[in-house]
Amino acid sequence: MLTLDPKIPVSPIEDAWTFHKNNNLRLVGPKNRPKYKVIVVGSGLAGASAAASMGAMGYNVECFCFQDSPRRAHSIAAQGGINASKNYRNDGDSTWRLFYDTQKGGDYRAREKNVYRLAELSTSIIDQAVSQGVPFAREYGGKLANRSFGGVLVERTFYCRGETGQQLLLGAYSALEEQIAAKKVKMHTRHEMLDLVVVDGRSRGIVVRNLETGEITSHAADAVVLATGGYGNVFYLSTNAKGCNVTANFRAYRKGAGFANPCFTQIHPTSIPASGDYQSKLTLMSESLRNDGRIWVPRDADEKRAPKDIPEKDRYYYLEERYPRFGNLVPRDVAARNAKDVCDQGLGVGPTGYGVYLDFAAAIEEKGIDAVKSKYANLFEMYQRITDDDPVETPMRIYPAVHYTMGGLWVDYNLMTNVPGLYAIGESNFADHGANRLGASSLMQCLADGYFIIPVTIGDYLSRHESGDITTDHPAFKETETAVRERVNKLMAVKGTRSAQSFHRELGKIMWEHCGISRNKESLEEGLRKIPALREEFWRDLKLPGDPAELNQSLEHAGRVLDFLDFGELMCRDALLRDESCGCHFREEHQTPEGEAERNDEDYAFVSVFEYKGEGTEPELNKEPLSFDALPLAARNYKT
Amino acid sequence: MRIKLHVWRQSSRSDKGHMESYELDNVVEEMSFLEMMDTLNEKLTVEGKEPVAFDHDCREGVCGMCSMVINGEAHGPKSKTTTCQLYMRHFDDGAEIFIEPWRASAFPVVRDLVVDRSAFDRIIQAGGYVSNHSGPKPDPNSIPIEPNIAETALDAATCIGCGACVAACPNGSAMLFTSAKASHLGLLPQGQPERFDRAKSMVSQMESEGFGSCRNYAECEAQCPKGISIAFIGRLNSDFLKASLVEPIDRRGDMKAQ
Amino acid sequence: MNRIQTLYKSIIGKKVIAAVTGLILFGFLLGHVAGNLKVFTGSNDQGIPHIDEYGQFLKVAGEPLLPAGALLWSARLVLLASVILHITVVVQLAMLSAEARPVSYVKSKKKAASLAALWMMFSGSVIAGFIVFHILHFTTGTIQLGEFEHGYVYNNLRSSFSNPFVAGGYIFVMVVIGVHLNHGVWSMFQTLGIDNPDRNKFLRTASTAVTMAIILGFIAVPASFLFGLMPEAANYAHDLLTGH
Missing domain, CATH: 3.90.700.10 (Succinate dehydrogenase/fumarate reductase flavoprotein, catalytic domain)
Known part of the structure; x- marks a missing residue:
């Protein structure tokens, strides 16, 4: 049983965040901040903004990404825009309205006060981005332009042509590079996190593989922040970048972090279709x-x-x-x-x-x-x-095509997982989008988490602990490192006939077929039978060329596919247990005569949080009940 | 389609490297260039040979990770297109295709077609930012920006940092990248306070990375997948000159005994 | 001075020096071609070709404020310095560029670079060699390719350029200079940052037009002599020219 304390401030929703900052959060003084080391994994919008912000505050930050530069993370591909309730158009927008749209869009499967905070911070994000030199579209007269997006009733979306994600990421990246130049952040590119190190129940560091040299090393820290994105690539074909994977999150899950709502995946109706079996990704x-x-x-x-x-x-x-x-x-x-x-x-x-x-x-x-x-x-x-x-x-x-995943690591109001000292931000947590995400709010969530939430909330945890009281000499690091090495060696040793890619494709087909756009009990159960069989074949017939002590893209891919195989099973299990339709999760058994999703608020108004119970053992379902005090539950109705 | 590939193979930074030839007969026109490379790698893997290492990620033309010189042109024959958005229908059946990594001493080859572009990150570290902390900021509409200026800044900011400009330049110069980054910020009011220092320090970092000098061939512009204009190079030249010759070296100088 | 040194050390600074010295040399060419055209204006009433008078004028320009030849030699020194600087920075930049790409491509294809741009080093070398030759030929008379007598510019030209090889050689080099200028002049605007998308079209056209005009002007002289279009000049005593 996981201890899931969401730490929601007891205060009216409108000032919950301020109240929380004033009354619940402890601070770390500027002199002490350099003594605390924080690891940030991932350098997309959430990771880069968090690392830059914490570096500027004075924390000793190390940031890791698997690409050759932090500027390449897939946030860069977001096209449409970013919401902010600035109400520049004077069309009745407000924090409340954005909160309402987000919560309703998420089909009431998100935590109200998290969502409200997101809406509240939206305006500061625009201010922050503009001050960095993000060239948002302007009107004649030089004021910021807005457009409407995703069927909402107000114009609140800020944009830079069709490359809003790129410009926002370049803003966060430039802030990160500023801190790297100031030696406040140490950047490790071409490094992939392969495991989390937990000591006495607290997250104390990570084990990474240098993708160029194959070297496996440990890094100790006072806190670890995962900003590792979504897991849409479990379907093989998605609009995600080829490198997007679930490994960091899934490794954290195996080390005790709860995985929330894994079955909530957003599917976009208008992508360019695959043209053949060789298809490697889909374009929206x-x-x-x-x-x-x-x-x-x-x-x-x-x-x-x-x-x-x-x-x-x-x-x-x-x-x-x-x-x-x-x-x-x-x-x-x-x-x-x-x-x-x-x-x-x-x-x-x-x-x-x-x-x-x-x-x-x-x-x-x-x-x-x-x-x-x-x-x-x-x-x-x-x-x-x-x-x-x-x-x-x-x-x-x-x-x-699969586009975005709302599920992710379970986090409390401070964005900390149930493993003390382990945080998850951006798409890698489950927090704000419920069962479906409103258009133009993924960028908003990443930046709210990175610029404004984590820099404040992490201090509360750090202030309660001694700084720098652990090094990688601790046996837990050696143990984890050994396990990672063994896993790599085990993968290399299979010596079968099939490439990792071919297994990934096959898994993708299973997931699409059985846990895709619409799901039903029988099909999910069949998926749950097919995945273990595929995993067995993977361990029997995988073929990995090359040397693990060199740049080896096949090995990188195989590790990710293996985690996707395990994770796919978790997804199907969640989809099976959530016996209702809500948002993007459509169970054929539960639909209105018009074919719309039919929620069951009586029995399923909770967050499903899965707890790892060991290899070969079924994970345990924990539930965080959701309350709807500010915004009463209402049926989704786009018809009137 | 049948094609013949000549691919640069190099096992590590220290390896000398060589071209190797492969034939593929199951290529179809609808494949993207990188899907063709996937097919080659699948074939090599099954045959027990080492697949070709190449950088790629988003495969929709914005991450700037893919980097191949195809038949002598950075990102291949189609203009304003990244390698990942290049399709096999742009090649003839039976075509011979040469694939090489970016060539520049500032971009050492890591393996096969993978190069180390961290020099670009270091150029940004030298000044490609507006010094800033996260926190409350003035409302953006309090500093209006002429839309044409914002659009020009965005033209410059469209750079995806792939390095094709360096690969294409006969001199291995990084002026297009550096000037696009410096111009993006130098055009906006937020970037003004650091504008001239930025020009000097980014150029100086670019030089110490070992990039060559610009000789105004405009080859970078022609091979840039985003079509970034060399007008930005002129802009950086002008800013750099002003910074070097006109702008005060020490802005506090006025209060020194004259 | 410190600033100049710092500037000189940078890549852009070197290019600026190449551009500024290039501009000086371009200015010289403009003056040179203007002077050359005097071969077509005939002689004065004493029978002295205007071009000979002009040559003499250059020698004494500045008198009596400055001693004879002072202005000429100052100009020559500036030009010499420009040529040396121009060549030095360009060679330094070329060496940098060679270091920047130690391994060349197996296949290489250009989308935009003009031949003029790619051949700058070649055309520059031809021009450098030509400058030395040209001075030895028409200024000092060290290289004799016809009859040569100091001060008798018109006759010297006529004598050398009636030889088709000499005239042809000069015309060829003029074309090379034209190619060099075609890239160089526009490049100068870009390097000095005075280009601008709004006026680039004008700048490019203008630099090509001016270059063409200069080169045609230069070619006109050897061509006219070669095709026998130029009358023989009267013999006159050297004293008439110098006034002694």
Whole structure:
């Protein structure tokens, strides 16, 4: 049984964060800060902003990333924007409104006061980013521009063209580099965390592998912050970067940290479909395309004609037929499920049969080619670059893709996991998005955690402990290091016939099939049978070329795949135990007659927190009950 | 499609390295260039040979990790395109393709096609930031920025730090990268206080990393996957000159006995 | 002075020196071609070709304020210093660049760089060699490729350039200088940071146009002599020219 004390401040929600800072959090004085060493794993928006902020405060920070530079983390790929309740538009936005939208969007599976704090800090993030030189879009007159995003009723999204994530990450990266230059932060690039070191129940350091030399070393610290992102790559194909993985989080889970809501994964309905078995990743297209595109598939599974030559009567506009009131603008998850459904019936298009048409012919006819082009020029260009098809000439092909994972390590209000001294921030924790994430709020959460929350809350923990009272000479480090080495050697020793990549692909298919867009009991149970079988084959038939004491990308990949195999099982288990539909978690057994997710607040208004019980033993489910004091529960209803 | 590949193989920093040839016959036009490399590596792995190490991550053209000189051009033949967004349909059936790492003494080869680009990080450390702490800041609208200036700053900030400019430059110069970074901040009001010191210290770091000198070939601009303009180089030159010749060396100098 | 030293030590500073000395040399070429065109303006009423008069004027310019030849020699010293500096920094930069890419590509392809840009070192070397030759030929008369007599500029030109090899050689070198300037002049704007996307088109066109004009002006002289378009000049006593 895990001790899960969420440490939620007892105060009205509007001033909970201030109250918490004033009354509950102890501070570390400036003279003492350099004595405390903090390890930050990951250098994306959350990691870089946290490391930079803590370095500037005076803590002795070491930051690790597996890429060749901290600037490469996948936060860089976020396109759309970042929300902040500045209310520059005077359209009725407020902290409360952003809180409400986020909590409602998350289908009431998040902790209210965390969400409120996120909304509260949103405005400071914009101020901070601008002061770093992030070139947000400006209006004539020089004031910041806003756009609306993700179907909310206010314009509160700040953006830099289609590269908001890149600009925000470069801002955080430049702040980090400033601290590196000042010798406040020591950066370790091309280092991958392979285990957490826990001493007397407290997190005291990590074991890493130098990806260039293969050297395995330990690093001791007074606290460890994981900013290691999401686990969408468990599906092999996702919009995540190739390197994104669950290893750091999963290793922490094996060392006692609770894993919360692993089955909550967001699936985006409009990605460019895979073109063949060799496909390595998926690229997202903006959802705004659905405003003007009509989605259809041929009625006949054996259709051979080019899409343009298929007459209206042979086209199946399935969204318009099934949901006459909303047509192509049904919510994301409904659009995604229906696309999968028609493709499973064999009606899908494209070389793999997993794709549907998104047709702009009607819009072009109605509004003119120039109007449509001017609206979507960059998206059309991107689509054509990848597929070589011009969406003006022939319909686009789209298919849903895994995009973001709401689940992650369980953390309290201070963003500390249940392992004292171990923190999780950004996408790697579960805290703010419930069962679904509102558009343009992932960047916001990472930066709120990194710039404003962790620098304050970590002091509370550190002030309660002696600084620097441990070194890597402690036997726990040697033990962990040995275990890591043994695992590497064991992987190298299999000497089978299949590449790590091929196992990853196969796992991805299992996960997509059994724990993907929609889930049901039988299929999940089948997934739970298939994964252990695949893992067994992995240990029997894996082939790793090369030397573990060199740069060996196959070995890196194999370690990650192994953790994905174990983690995939945990995901299926969570999806099976959560016998309700909520947000992105759609259990076919629980849906409204319109095919919408049907929540069960009576029995499932809790956070599922899994506790590792050892190899081969089922993890234990712990529950953190959720309360809804500020915002009463209401059914999700996008129809009125 | 059938293709013949000539790939640079180098087992470590100290290894001399050589070109090795491979043939692939299961390439399809819809594959991205890196998926073709995946296919090659899958084949090599199954054959018990060592796969080709190459850097890649986001595979959507923004992380700046992928880095290959393909048939003599950084990121390959298609302009304004990263290697990960290059597709095999841009090559002919039966094509011979040469793949080499970025070549520059400041970017030592780590293994095969993987190079060490930490010199870029050190150039940023020398001044590619606005000195700052996290905490309360004035409202951004209190300092309006002319939209065209913000857009130009964003043009410069679009740089993904991949190093193609260095790889493409016949002199191995890093002026496009350095100038884009310096211009991004130098254009914005937030970057003004440190503008001239930044120009001097970033250039001096760039020099000590061993990059070559710019001779205005404009090859960097043509091979930059983001199309960063060499106008930023002119801008940095001008800032550097002002910093070196005009700006006071010590701004407190006025209070010294004259 | 400290600032100049610091500037000189930096890559950009060296380029600036190349640009500024380049500008001086470019200015010299403008003056040189303007003077050259005097071969086409005929002779004065004493029968002395204008170009000979001009040559004499250069020698005594500045008189009586300065001693004869002072101005000429000052200019020569500035030009000599410019040439030496120009070559020194360029060679230093080229050495740096060679160090910056110790291993070259097996395959190399250019998307943008012009031949003019890529051949700067070659054209520069040709020009450097030519400068020495040209001084020995027409200034000191050390190299005799025809009849040569100090002060009789017109006749000296006529005598040398009636030889097709000499005229052809000069024309070839002028083309090389043109190629060098075509990249060099524009490059100077970029290096000094006075380029700007709004005026780059103008700067590029202007530098090409001015370069073309200079080179055509230069080529006009040997070409005209070669094709026999230029009349023989009257013989005149040297004293008439110097006034002694």
